Amino acid sequence: MNGIHDMGGMEGFGPVKPEPNEPPFHSAWEARSLALNRAMSYAKIWNIDRSRAAIEEMPPHDYLTMSYYDKWALRLEKLLIEYGLVGADEVAAGHSLHHPKPIERTLAAADVNKALTRGSYSRPATTTARFKAGDRVRTKNIHPRTHTRLPRYARGRAGIIECVRGHHVFPDSVAIGQGENPQWLYTVLFEARELWGEAADPTLSVSIEAWEPYLEPT
Numbered sequence: 682m683n684g685i686h687d688m689g690g691m692e693g694f695g696p697v698k699p700e701p702n703e704p705p706f707h708s709a710w711e712a713r714s715l716a717l718n719r720a721m722s723y724a725k726i727w728n729i730d731r732s733r734a735a736i737e738e739m740p741p742h743d744y745l746t747m748s749y750y751d752k753w754a755l756r757l758e759k760l761l762i763e764y765g766l767v768g769a770d771e772v773a774a775g776h777s778l779h780h781p782k783p784i785e786r787t788l789a790a791a792d793v794n795k796a797l798t799r800g801s802y803s804r805p806a807t808t809t810a811r812f813k814a815g816d817r818v819r820t821k822n823i824h825p826r827t828h829t830r831l832p833r834y835a836r837g838r839a840g841i842i843e844c845v846r847g848h849h850v851f852p853d854s855v856a857i858g859q860g861e862n863p864q865w866l867y868t869v870l871f872e873a874r875e876l877w878g879e880a881a882d883p884t885l886s887v888s889i890e891a892w893e894p895y896l897e898p899t
Contacts, residue, residue, distance in 0.1 A: 682734075682826055683833060685741040690834035690877065711750040718757050723788040723796040726764050730856035734828035735759050804863035806848040811893055812867060816842045818896045820869070828856035831895045835887075839899055840871040843888060851892055865893040 688694070706712045722732065735756045736744075747755065761767045771778045788796055812818060822837035823829065830852050846866040854862035873885035 682737055682828060683824055684737045684739075685744050686737045686739075687833045689832045706750075710754075711748075714750040714754045714757070718753050719793075719796045720788040721757060721761070723792065724784050724786045726766070726784060727760055728855055729799065730828055730850075730852040731858075732756065732760065733852075734856045735763075737828060802850040803847050804850060804861065806865075807863070808865070810845055810865045812842045812845070812865075812896065812898070814842050814844055817899045818842060818867075818869060819899045820891060820895050821897060823895070825853065827853070829853050829895075831891060832889065834876055835869075835871060835889055835891075838871055838875050840869040840875065842867050843870040844868040846890065849892070851894070853892075853894070867891055867893070867896070869896070 706715075718732075722729070736752050738759075739747075739752065739755065743755070744752070758772055762769055762772065766782050766784070767777075768779055817839065818841070819839045820831060820836050823831065824836075844867065846868060848863050849866045851862040851864040854860055867890070868888050869891045871887050871889070872883075873881040873887065874883060876887060
């Protein structure tokens, strides 16, 4: 989707200023936000791509003014309400008002390490890859209103297949409840001038991971 989250190539936001000796968390609530998100991810009620889409759906003002873990907390609140695990009235009240909806998987202390790993999204191939390393391709100029992993700055651009990464779950489908729909995944290399124009540094290039439905031959 063409939301404010897709900031690649955008300007005017000022320099990135890394914080020297930055701690993992700046306050206890940030750690709690991470823990709650991981616990609910382990429950497998929604998938990682629906989770990403929930942040993308935030209003631009909220996205630009909230901190990283603010977004995680708001995302979790949104999904809990969306999937009927809590009510909006309970969030407003700050405590439980209704009988809880049962869930099949809950995170135990012994399983925390599992919850911090993403597992594999590779799936057995059911088709032959359309492209191979060295093929010239062009990304499609798509503008879905739902989740996609094709960045806006790389749409309608010509590049070269750098590597075939295998057959993987297709985020655009699984994020909207249309099943895993596995597709071939590629690393595509673009020259900087193809992406940013003649003023770009000619010595630079950019690689992105792109699923086969994003690509067409040139």
